[in-house]
Amino acid sequence: MLAGTSCVGCPERFDSSARHFYSAPMTTLAVTPVTTTSEKHAFILFQYELYRNEPNFVPPLVMERELVLDPKKNPWFQFGTMQLFLARREGKVVGRIAAIDDPRYNEFHGTRVGWFGFFECLDDVEVAKALYAAAEAWVKARGLAEILGPASPSSNSEWGFLLEGFELPPAILMPWTPKHYLTLTEAVGYTKAKDLYAWRIDLAGELPPKVARVAEKVKQREGITMRPADLKQWDREVRIIKDIYNSAFERNWGFVPMTDAEFDQLGKDLKMILNTDLVLFAEVNKEPVAFCITVPDANQAIKKANGRLTTFGLPIGLVKMMLELKRIKQGRLIALGIKKEYRKRGLDSVLMKETFEVGKRLGWTHGEIGWTLEDNDLVNRPIELFGCTRTKRYRIYGKRLDALG
Secondary structure, eight states, X not given: OOTTOEESSSOEEEETTTTEEEEOTTOSEEEEEOXXXXXXXXXXXXXXXXXXXXXXXXXOOHHHHHHHTOTTTOGGGGTOEEEEEEEEETTEEEEEEEEEEOXXXXXXXXXXXXXXXXXXXXXXXXHHHHHHHHHHHHHHHTTOOEEEEOEESSTTSEEOEEEEOTTSOOOTTOOOOOTHHHHHHHHTTOEEEEEEEEEEEEOSSOOOHHHHHHHHHHHHHTTEEXXXXXXXXXXXXXXXXXXXXXXXXXXXXXXXXXXXXXXXXXXXXXXXTOOGGGEEEEEETTEEEEEEEXXXXXXXXXXXXXXXXXXXXXXXXXXXXXXXXXXXXXXXXXXXXXXXXGTTSSHHXXXXXXXXXXXXXXXXXXXXXEEEETTOHHHHHHHHHTTOEEEEEEEEEEEEOTTOO
């Protein structure tokens, strides 16, 4: 099979000059690489059509999806390569997938792994088989021996298929996917690589007394002082977070260090929605040794825009979104990092306690913590001790490519 495509139930041929695959007249299904602006637009909009009647789906802003997939604007493309594919049956889009090569991941882990992402598909194993075959062939043609996913486009972005918690809407920067993605993926030979957890914490009550006492003792023993982020010094704060983040998570499965450009972009994006009281730094002798970032769950507001900030030239979606932002009463703890020399000393309990208290002051009702790796007991155990409940589970799949023809 040639890299970059798949046609089901028919002969295949690839025109290297046109960079399109063609299928014999008998076929009704074809997968082709996205090469034009109109095809990329179709790639983006297919998700909105597919989830039209799903109440828990939060339509991302079309402009945001365009930025994510724009090599000139998304800093990930400074080192990564991606090929988008569309599946069509009788000319109608019935699925999509991206094949991804992240050389920074492979350099960091010493692996030969490719990725798939942005997967959306009808509940149709024929379509899924064609999409995965296209991504696998593209990845293998680049000399990679394994494929993992979904990652859109990396572990620093949205990743995983939802495995538990379908009845709940996704928190900000987390995906919602239907159950049939699990069965389709397993039907074409993928197996579990790793599960991720998301946890709920209720803010109506109080922390378990023992947990609160332990956090306070750690704070006193270690000489920790807490401070919120300084928005006037936001560039400095982002640099501090980057340094701690890239060292704190280096041993985590699936981790890939973020570049300065990626962190700068993330900092700009978060700045638009964050409450600086919920970006907390733990310091010892005025040196930052840990951080915790919790953001308002802007998905509630984004959903009101239904994917677009303007309609017929009027800022209808923008107005709806801005009004809803003021009503948000929940958030998501998206990252907590501790310098290596300060780990296993209880700083996580201090940061979580401070975050809990700020959330209560803001009048929030609950929050989500995640994601966390299923086997990261050093993280999951303290979360459970804080009275949190695991509400969602996501799965990363993998497949060896050695046997592909």
